[in-house]
Amino acid sequence: MSNFTLKWHGDKIMNEVEEQVMLQVTKAGLDLKNKSSNQTPLKTGDLRGNCSVVSNKKIVSAAEGGKDADANKPIDAPSEDLAVNVGYSLPYALRQHEELGFSHPKGGKAKFLEDPYNENISKYKEFIADGVKKATT
Numbered sequence: 001m002s003n004f005t006l007k008w009h010g011d012k013i014m015n016e017v018e019e020q021v022m023l024q025v026t027k028a029g030l031d032l033k034n035k036s037s038n039q040t041p042l043k044t045g046d047l048r049g050n051c052s053v054v055s056n057k058k059i060v061s062a063a064e065g066g067k068d069a070d071a072n073k074p075i076d077a078p079s080e081d082l083a084v085n086v087g088y089s090l091p092y093a094l095r096q097h098e099e100l101g102f103s104h105p106k107g108g109k110a111k112f113l114e115d116p117y118n119e120n121i122s123k124y125k126e127f128i129a130d131g132v133k134k135a136t137t
Contacts, residue, residue: 046090050064051088
């Protein structure tokens, strides 16, 4: 008769899953920052350089310098553990994002954060699934 031992490593696996998922969520946030920044309305360039990615109260990718005093102000950290916040802190960023009637003769558009998120949500879900697979195989 053969003997074998089965040992549960659930805590170790869950820690690895969380670590890998966080890496992939951060990857998605950085990708969104890049895609979004390229779609912001362009006048002085401050808004294009103002996007931040914040994860677990740490700035993953800071806003770049600009003429506006708030250009380097990071956005708030996410309230959830496995999340990143991607966004803009300039006072006019929200209005530029939401106002569909504005003209942008130098380029860019409204919905510069929302559109690339919606266009890439399937890709971001794949990133997360890849993290889970990596942790569990």
